């Protein structure tokens with residue numbers, strides 16, 4: 263389905279024009295609480311983050327490693343709902359109308375709120391990434407029809423070539439290449455395999471390909487940014503948010519993101 | 529009624545239920561499994577190998593036994609027992625693992641993983657892995673490790689490693705989450721033996737097919753022993769594999785009533801139960817769309833049941849379709865009814881059922897009165913109760929130390 267040109271596409275065009283790699287940062291909405299999430303989102307942008315990926319907490323996040331699972335649990339203890347997250351995005355948009363926001367989560371929370379998702383763009387959400395919906399199926403089939411949202415799909419090292427083609431056909435925004443076999447936060451990065459796969463994906467689509475899962479150090483960031491159009495950082499940020507949540511300030515994370523942003527422009 | 533026997537369709541759907549809702553990394557492995565199974569399932573050598581194992585290793589066929597004193601007790605229909613408790617390792621779970629381990633072997637996998645609730649599937653998996661000399665890891669909720677300690681020790685004796693899962697509710701659902709994460713990580717060399725008719729396609733179909741031996745035997749035995757098919761078949765439903773195995777060969781026999789029994793825990797009204805077909809809404813968990821216990825935000829609810837094997841918020845997708853189509857009925861019985869039924873059956877028949885199985889027996893209190901003395905009800909005795917002695921003693925206020 264056609265969808266209208268969004269903030270996400272505009273961002274991607276402008277990154278391309280500047281020959282800049284994208285820095286995408288993930289956090290879980292409601293961890294440690296929704297006000298801190300809002301503060302962190304603005305802080306991330308000020309630290310060089312181009313695109314925000316906001317995790318929608320779910321009781322059974324099967325693709326997540328222990329760090330992000332624990333963050334989902336903490337967010338759920340605060341009763342963070344999809345509706346709270348739409349309000350969060352709306353609040354964020356009062357000060358920032360440029361930075362694209364992707365909601366990343368699991369199908370069941372979206373199914374339960376099918377009316378809300380149809381109106382997601384009204385809050386200022388730009389895209390959804392649903393981890394447990396295979397990329398060649400269409401969100402339309404699941405009752406989530408929304409021409410105002412981009413639909414981001416994952417491609418893994420195990421994805422077959424014919425499925426890569428199908429997934430590329432159904433995707434919009436960008437392609438998210440999962441750099442390893444494993445859950446979020448693992449460390450089995452294999453750069454040469456990633457390079458081959460990303461090159462193949464790029465032969466099938468003009469969409470940019472971002473790489474994520476398992477990126478921790480500025481070196482990881484540099485190496486992966488060389489073979490992709492951008493990188494996604496998740497677990498290491500989520501871990502730092504947790505460690506610093508008592509101190510009520512997140513300077514260490516912002517320094518880290520600045521370092522990562524510098525690394526990928528090297 | 530539509531033909532229910534030809535399901536799932538090529539995409540893995542039973543009506544609107546089922547499918548493959550999994551992280552991308554798993555899609556290839558599911559396709560590989562589907563391909564291997566379709567290729568092997570009609571091959572004479574494969575069928576022969578499974579049949580041999582079922583006869584010589586598992587001890588099939590399991591008897592169909594007339595429960596005389598239970599029949600007298602209810603003074604209603606004739607009550608017959610399909611004795612899956614007599615299988616090697618003590619439950620129906622071995623029917624599935626004997627088949628799936630051959631798929632693992634055919635696919636050249638070296639490492640076996642499984643989740644378990646009551647520990648019966650863990651034991652059945654560790655058993656077949658030991659037999660083939662394969663590395664085996666069993667995921668089990670920490671709460672279940674506690675209440676099914678006997679089975680935990682059996683699994684260890686069989687040479688498998690038990691991983692206690694502390695996350696979430698520390699029960700079966702969390703063990704499944706953890707097994708899936710292991711699978712995502714070790715996808716190349718690992719085969720995941722799912723223990724019920726749950727999970728993404730093709731698992732609900734494969735696990736059903738391997739358990740359907742129970743229903744196929746019953747078709748023959750019932751005619752031999754009481755000259756007709758049963759009037760009703762009753763089975764407990766956790767994920768639903770023992771029920772699906774005995775129901776499936778009778779789906780087209782519309783005169784045979786199919787009754788599934790869920791765990792009402794502390795009572796359906798209390799909210800503390802594990803009865804998604806009685807008190808849930810369709811949703812997506814562990815790779816399939818099916819009835820699910822969830823809140824209005826789509827978060828999966830905590831469950832409660834006296835029996836670890838039924839303590840699960842979801843249910844196999846084929847059962848959801850059987851419920852909606854009206855072909856099967858699903859009722860629920862609570863912990864107290866189950867415990868008194870456990871004692872009743874043990875004393876009257878000299879058969880100590882698993883607490884899961886005791887749910888099927890407890891249903892007799894509700895339904896026996898609806899049948900006449902020339903009618904026949906078959907209870908699927910899915911497993912034996914040795915593993916539950918500690919739980920029963922605690923409930924009865926008795927210390928075994």
Ligand SMILES: Cc1ncc(COP(=O)(O)O)c(C=O)c1O
Pocket residue numbers: 619620645646647648649723724725764765766767768769770771836837838882884885910911912
């Ligand atoms: C004896 C017995 N019956 C029933 C079950 C429930 O599983 P299912 O509904 O898949 O038959 C279990 C599960 O552990 C079991 O051990």
